[in-house]
Amino acid sequence: MRDLLDDKPLKLRRERVAAPTSARPILLALVLCVLVALLLALGSQGWLDPVRAGLQRVLAPPAQWLTSMRDDVAGWFAGPWGDAALRERVAELERENSRLNEALIRHEQAHVENVFLRQQLAIQRERPWQLLGAEVAVRAPDAGRRVMLLSRGTRDGVQPGMAVIGQNPGGPAGLVGIVETVNSHTAEVLLLTDVGSQISGRVLHEGRATIGLVQGQWQRGSRLRLMQVERAMNLAVDAPVVTAGLTAVLELPFALAAVPANIPIGTIEYFETIEQYQQAELRPFVDTDQVRYVWVILSQDG
Amino acid sequence: MGDSQSRRLEERLAREGVRILALIALALIQATLLLTPLGFALPLLVVLVVSRILVGLATPFPDSELSYALRWAIYGGLTLDLLTASPLGVHALALLLAALLVILATRRLQLGGPLIPLLAVLLATLIYEISLALLTQPLPLEWFSYSRFVILPTTLLALILTLPIYITMRWVLGMRTDRD
Numbered sequence: 001m002r003d004l005l006d007d008k009p010l011k012l013r014r015e016r017v018a019a020p021t022s023a024r025p026i027l028l029a030l031v032l033c034v035l036v037a038l039l040l041a042l043g044s045q046g047w048l049d050p051v052r053a054g055l056q057r058v059l060a061p062p063a064q065w066l067t068s069m070r071d072d073v074a075g076w077f078a079g080p081w082g083d084a085a086l087r088e089r090v091a092e093l094e095r096e097n098s099r100l101n102e103a104l105i106r107h108e109q110a111h112v113e114n115v116f117l118r119q120q121l122a123i124q125r126e127r128p129w130q131l132l133g134a135e136v137a138v139r140a141p142d143a144g145r146r147v148m149l150l151s152r153g154t155r156d157g158v159q160p161g162m163a164v165i166g167q168n169p170g171g172p173a174g175l176v177g178i179v180e181t182v183n184s185h186t187a188e189v190l191l192l193t194d195v196g197s198q199i200s201g202r203v204l205h206e207g208r209a210t211i212g213l214v215q216g217q218w219q220r221g222s223r224l225r226l227m228q229v230e231r232a233m234n235l236a237v238d239a240p241v242v243t244a245g246l247t248a249v250l251e252l253p254f255a256l257a258a259v260p261a262n263i264p265i266g267t268i269e270y271f272e273t274i275e276q277y278q279q280a281e282l283r284p285f286v287d288t289d290q291v292r293y294v295w296v297i298l299s300q301d302g
Numbered sequence: 303m304g305d306s307q308s309r310r311l312e313e314r315l316a317r318e319g320v321r322i323l324a325l326i327a328l329a330l331i332q333a334t335l336l337l338t339p340l341g342f343a344l345p346l347l348v349v350l351v352v353s354r355i356l357v358g359l360a361t362p363f364p365d366s367e368l369s370y371a372l373r374w375a376i377y378g379g380l381t382l383d384l385l386t387a388s389p390l391g392v393h394a395l396a397l398l399l400a401a402l403l404v405i406l407a408t409r410r411l412q413l414g415g416p417l418i419p420l421l422a423v424l425l426a427t428l429i430y431e432i433s434l435a436l437l438t439q440p441l442p443l444e445w446f447s448y449s450r451f452v453i454l455p456t457t458l459l460a461l462i463l464t465l466p467i468y469i470t471m472r473w474v475l476g477m478r479t480d481r482d
Contacts, residue, residue, distance in 0.1 A: 025368035029402040032372055036398060037380075040391035041436075043326060048390050055384050059330070066334035138385050141333035142393075143342035143452040144434045147386055188386070196440045218341070219439070220447040289341050 032087050053153075053183030059152050060186050064137040071292055123165070123173045123295065129260065131165075131295040132156055137186065139289065146194035146218050148177070150294065153185040157298050163243070163259040164189045166291035174264040174285030175199075175243060176294050187296070191288045192265070193218040200244035201226055201265055203280075205236050212267055213246050214282065224266055224282035235271040235278055240264060260300040308337055321370075322377050329381035332439065345427060346467075347378040351401050353428045353468040356419055359408060368405060375401045387418045388438050396433035400426035419468040420461060427460040428453065 042048050116133045124131055134156075138149040152158050158179060166176040177191040178199070190197050194216040201214035203226065212229040226241055247263025264285050271280035328346060336344040349444045351374050358367025379394025386393070404422045411418055435443055 010410070022365055024365045025372065025405055026402065028369055029372055029398055029405065031396050032376060033395060033402065035396045036376070036391045040389055040395065043390040052384065052390055055405060059326075059381070059384055063330055063334055066330060070335045070337060071351050138333050139337060141337070141343040141386060142388075142434060143456045144431060144448075145386065145388060146341075146439065147388075149385065219452050220444060221451040 053185070056149075056183055057185040060137045060149065063149070064135060064151055067136065067138060068280070068292070119167060119173075120295055123167075127173075127262070128300055130298045130300075132158065132298050133293060133295050134158075134187070136166075136292055136294060140166070140191070144219065146177075146191035146197075146216065146288070147180070148189045148191060148288070148294075150179075150187045150189060150296070152187055152296060154182050154281070155184050157250065158182050158187045158296050161259065163263055163297045164294050165263060165297060166286040166288070166294040168286055168290060171285050172264045173295075175265065176286050176288050176291060178259065179296065189294075191218075192284060193223050193288060194217055195219040199259065199265075200239045200246040202244040202261070203229060203235060203239055203241050203268070205234060205239040208233065211246070212241075212280075214241065217281075222281055224284055226268070226271075226280040226282055229278040229280065231273060231276055231278055233278065235268055235280055237268055237270070239268045241266055241268065241282055243281075260297060263297070321373065323372055325377035326381045329378045329385065333382065333385040338461050340455055340459075342456065344463060345430070345456055346463065347374075347382065347397060348426050348430050349423055349460055349463045350436055350471075351375045351378070352404050352423050353399055353419065353464070353471045355401060355404050356422060356468065358409065359405075360472075364409075366470050372398065372401055388434075392434065392437045396430045396437065399433050400429040403429050416468075419464050423460050424457060425465060425466040427457045431456055450455075 039048070043052070062229075066067055089107045109181070120131045121127065132152060134150040134152040136148050140146045140148065160179050160182055162179045164176045164179060165173045167173045175192055177189040177194075177197065179187050180190040181188045192199070192214070195218065197216040197300055199214050201212050202209045203212060210230055210233040212226045214224055214226050216225055217225045229235065243259055243261055243263040245259060245263075266282035266284040268280045269283045271278055315426060325347075328350065332343050332346040336346055338344060351371055354371035354374055355368060358364055358371055361367050375397035376394050379392075379397040380390065382388075382393035383390045398466070404426050408418060408422055435448060439448075
């Protein structure tokens with residue numbers, strides 16, 4: 001926090017004298033604003049992509065290390081501490097864990113990869129998807145935008161518009177978000193819950209299916225909303241919603257064409273009828289704030 | 303003469319380099335370690351920049367001190383841009399706008415007590431979040447719900463951070479003054 005680099009020693013005044021600052025800092029701020037706006041304009045043309053990719057490549061490893069460290073600490077605090085029996089159980093498991101650690105330590109990385117690959121294999125057995133595993137390097141640091149940064153990029157075959165899935169313990173693999181931008185070593189994923197995220201969804205209920213639009217609602221206080229469902233369709237609480245994959249089916253040249261159909265999204269929590277349509281609040285299958293490892297769906301033909 | 307000038311230039315470049323590294327580290331900490339259960343990070347950089355402005359205003363060299371604060375905003379903001387999916391410059395611009403308005407609002411005020419830092423951070427966080435919303439969110443924006451679920455919690459978190467950071471920064475820089 002201390003600015004070690006200040007050229008002059010600071011002398012803090014106990015009381016401000018009447019003499020205010022000159023207009024120089026304000027002018028400087030305005031000039032910097034203009035320069036940054038220029039940077040934004042250049043960036044929107046794609047001229048800064050190589051620089052951005054290079055810098056992100058440098059920042060991704062420390063960011064990923066810090067994120068995993070933070071997750072480990074959060075996981076430790078989230079453990080069962082209130083109950084004596086659970087504490088005893090945790091202690092027992094920790095003793096067992098320490099015995100196993102000696103054997104595991106040599107193969108720790110291989111073990112982790114094995115776990116993820118097993119999960120990946122299980123998903124691939126059930127679904128015709130070719131998956132690429134990726135660790136979450138950075139989660140959304142802003143309240144206003146729900147994104148995550150993955151440590152995979154174009155060199156691994158990741159392209160914008162690809163679907164990213166994840167899995168919480170005990171739950172099905174579900175949609176996490178869509179790859180928005182990709183550099184050679186990193187990919188930025190717009191999470192499903194972001195208000196800017198929209199994708200076609202299919203509600204499955206009583207042997208029938210109907211199409212709707214799934215939009216993120218995080219910035220509006222909930223998670224997902226399914227909209228524009230025909231009034232004739234009987235919606236039900238807990239009915240599953242999956243991706244419709246309409247863009248892919250119609251072979252339209254849009255980015256979302258890479259999103260296959262039938263990726264689980266969530267279940268209906270509550271629904272209502274508004275004029276000619278129904279809409280529903282959805283509970284996503286995957287908690288995007290909890291996933292540490294995700295898979296990018298590279299293709300559907302596995 | 304020439305040697306001393308070039309040494310001075312080298313020193314300044316080295317200091318700027320360390321300043322950039324420090325701000326990169328702080329932005330990394332904000333984006334990774336300071337994530338809250340609410341699903342977003344504590345707005346560390348906003349509070350740091352505002353505190354730097356206020357501490358800078360209470361020195362005999364406010365102009366140069368404020369230029370440091372603006373550079374903090376640039377370096378920290380650009381690093382946040384790299385760590386998110388936002389276009390390069392979005393966070394930097396939001397931080398600069400917040401810093402600019404805080405400078406305009408506080409440059410003629412008596413800086414004593416906790417009220418001014420709290421009000422300054424309140425103003426800065428509002429400007430920062432509104433700027434980010436306008437620059438990154440699809441329009442039209444539902445301002446009521448956005449304010450309720452994004453701006454309000456972020457502002458409260460920023461206000462919680464304000465006094466510890468402001469007082470610590472003022473104390474650290476004051477200690478330095480005494481030593482000097």
